[in-house]
Amino acid sequence: MVRLQRRCGALAALTWLLAACAAPAAPAAAPAAPPAAAVASPTGAALAAPPVPIKVRQGLVGSLGDGPILIALDRGYFAEVGLDVEDNRFDAATRMMQPLAAGQLDVVSAALTAGLFNAFARDIDVRVVGDRGVESKGHGYNAIVARQDLWESGAIRSLADLRGRKVGAAGYQAGSLIALQLGMALEAQGMRLDDLDLVDITLPDTNAALANHTLDGAVQIEPLVALGLANNLFTVLMRSDEMSPDLQSALILYAAGFARDQRDAGRRWMTAYLRGVRDYVDAFTRDRGRDAVVESLARQTTVKDPNVYRLIVPSYMNPNGYVNVETLVGAQDWFGSHGYIPQKVDIPALVDRQFADYAVSVLGEYR
Numbered sequence: 001m002v003r004l005q006r007r008c009g010a011l012a013a014l015t016w017l018l019a020a021c022a023a024p025a026a027p028a029a030a031p032a033a034p035p036a037a038a039v040a041s042p043t044g045a046a047l048a049a050p051p052v053p054i055k056v057r058q059g060l061v062g063s064l065g066d067g068p069i070l071i072a073l074d075r076g077y078f079a080e081v082g083l084d085v086e087d088n089r090f091d092a093a094t095r096m097m098q099p100l101a102a103g104q105l106d107v108v109s110a111a112l113t114a115g116l117f118n119a120f121a122r123d124i125d126v127r128v129v130g131d132r133g134v135e136s137k138g139h140g141y142n143a144i145v146a147r148q149d150l151w152e153s154g155a156i157r158s159l160a161d162l163r164g165r166k167v168g169a170a171g172y173q174a175g176s177l178i179a180l181q182l183g184m185a186l187e188a189q190g191m192r193l194d195d196l197d198l199v200d201i202t203l204p205d206t207n208a209a210l211a212n213h214t215l216d217g218a219v220q221i222e223p224l225v226a227l228g229l230a231n232n233l234f235t236v237l238m239r240s241d242e243m244s245p246d247l248q249s250a251l252i253l254y255a256a257g258f259a260r261d262q263r264d265a266g267r268r269w270m271t272a273y274l275r276g277v278r279d280y281v282d283a284f285t286r287d288r289g290r291d292a293v294v295e296s297l298a299r300q301t302t303v304k305d306p307n308v309y310r311l312i313v314p315s316y317m318n319p320n321g322y323v324n325v326e327t328l329v330g331a332q333d334w335f336g337s338h339g340y341i342p343q344k345v346d347i348p349a350l351v352d353r354q355f356a357d358y359a360v361s362v363l364g365e366y367r
Contacts, residue, residue, distance in 0.1 A: 047271055047362050049082030054265045056258075057086045059096040060109040062301065064222060065133055065141070065250060065315055069109060070300035071293060072276030081268040097124060106258040107269055110251050114175025114340035117332050120350060121343040125256035127352040128328070130270060131318040133250030135181075139316035140239025141249075142181060143225045146217045147210050151235040156217065159189055159237060168201045168209060168218030169193075175340035177249055178219045180331060183338065185243035193338075210234055223303055226311035239313065247331065248324040250315075259352060270321060270355040271362050277317045278366055284314040319366035321356030 056078075060066045072078055078085045088105065090096050094115045099105045101124040109132050110116055120126070133141070146156040156162065172179035172193070183193050201209060201218075207228045209215040217237070220228060228234050240249070252273070259266055283293035294309045303309070328347050335341045360366075 047081050047268065049080065053079070053082050053084035054262070054268065055084045055086065056107060056262075056265055056269055057088065057105050058107040058109075058269075059088045059090055059099065059105045061091070061093055062089045064297070064301060064303060064312070065111075066109050067297055067301075067315075068132075068276035068280045068317055069273060070276075071279050071296045072272045074296040074300050075276070075279070077272035077275045078269065081272050083265065083268050083272065085269075100124070100126060100253065100255050103255060103257060106255050106262070106265070108253045110253050112177050112180065112247070112249050112251065112328070112331055113171070114179075114335040116251075117335055117341045117345070118343075120345045120347075121341065126350065127254045127256055127259045128251050128323060128347075128350050129254045129259065129266070129352050129355045130252035130273070130321040131248065131250075131323045132252050133248075133315050133317060134324060135241045135244050135247040135249055136316040137241050137245070138313075140241035140243070140313055141315040142178065142219060142221045142240035142243070143236045143313075144182065144185065144217065144219050144238045144243065145210070145225070145228065145234035146237050147213065147215065148232055148234050149213075150216055156237075159186060159191065162217050163191065163195045165197060165216035166199055166214070167196045168206045168215045168220075169196075169198050170201060170203045170206065170219070172198055173200050175335055175338075178221075179340075180334060181240050181243040181247070181249075182219050183334065184247075185238060207231075207233055222312040222314070223308055225313070226308065230311065244327075246324060246327055248327045251323065252321075254352075254355070259355075263354075266355050267358045271359040274319065274321050274356070274359045274363055277321070278319045278363070280314075281317065281319050281366075285316070320360050322353060323351060325351055 060069055073085065073087060093111045094113065096105060096108045096110065097119045100108050144159065150156040169178050169182055170176060179193065186192060186195065199215060203221060203224060206218045206220055207224055210218060210228065210233050225236065254266055279289065279293055282288040283290040294306050297309065298304050298306060325348055332341070332344055332347055336344050
């Protein structure tokens with residue numbers, strides 16, 4: 001345990017990345033020259049790279065939730081399909097929406113928050129084109145935790161025992177994903193967010209607050225959940241796959257102009273991205289090529305110790321890229337009914353699955 005604690009303790013300085021946890025026209029002309037590289041489908045079809053790489057400007061936080069994008073970058077998948085990807089990192093997902101609306105970004109990796117729905121309602125012209133995280137069974141990336149001494153004494157053994165206690169919930173005042181998931185979990189048991197003494201605290205500060213007994217419980221995310229468990233700071237009461245089953249918790253967004261005017265580039269980006277998703281899913285759900293995937297993630301993220309990847313509960317992405325529209329509608333309804341968003345939008349009208357359809361036609365359906 002001491003050795004494990006030393007490994008995990010090294011993560012404490014690395015968790016700044018986790019502070020965020022923020023109608024198409026006709027297709028473009030086909031490439032005019034033979035490719036230098038191509039992605040072949042099981043049926044022998046290929047996505048040929050153009051003679052001059054196409055520039056695509058993407059925005060992401062760069063946390064482990066962006067793992068498939070980072071794998072695709074590290075393994076050269078975007079370059080193989082003829083893209084020159086400009087990788088822009090942000091400290092919060094919400095900070096990417098204005099550059100996306102202004103045409104300064106083409107692709108964004110976004111978390112499900114009230115701010116995202118408010119951006120949609122402000123007529124920020126975007127398209128929801130792919131899945132970047134879904135709360136699939138066994139892949140609860142976030143967790144409600146109880147301080148270890150309170151668990152051992154029997155004072156906290158269930159969500160009901162959190163009533164009236166100080167609970168850390170990063171970004172809950174602004175309508176974060178954490179607020180949504182915690183609220184759903186409480187309401188399923190006849191409780192409300194108001195039943196807790198909520199504290200809006202950053203994720204990197206949450207474990208320290210539990211260690212010094214400032215908090216009684218919290219909602220925490222990986223790899224900070226693994227870190228806290230390894231250091232005996234808390235016990236997990238519930239994972240996010242139980243808090244909000246099958247929730248579409250993160251998305252890939254395209255600027256509407258990019259989706260409309262650069263459809264070929266959008267197809268290429270999605271094809272390379274889904275290759276990264278499939279590598280990620282193979283590694284963490286099938287233990288196939290895991291060491292090589294961990295090496296890619298260690299190169300692209302601040303989590304450098306390979307042993308940490310064996311401790312975390314990984315997030316899940318749909319290897320075919322499709323989003324769960326029904327849960328997006330449900331999430332918007334929840335934020336609206338709790339006063340986080342003043343105006344709702346037609347979510348299904350924003351979803352454009354043509355890019356995922358195309359990528360699956362090239363790569364084949366993942367089963």
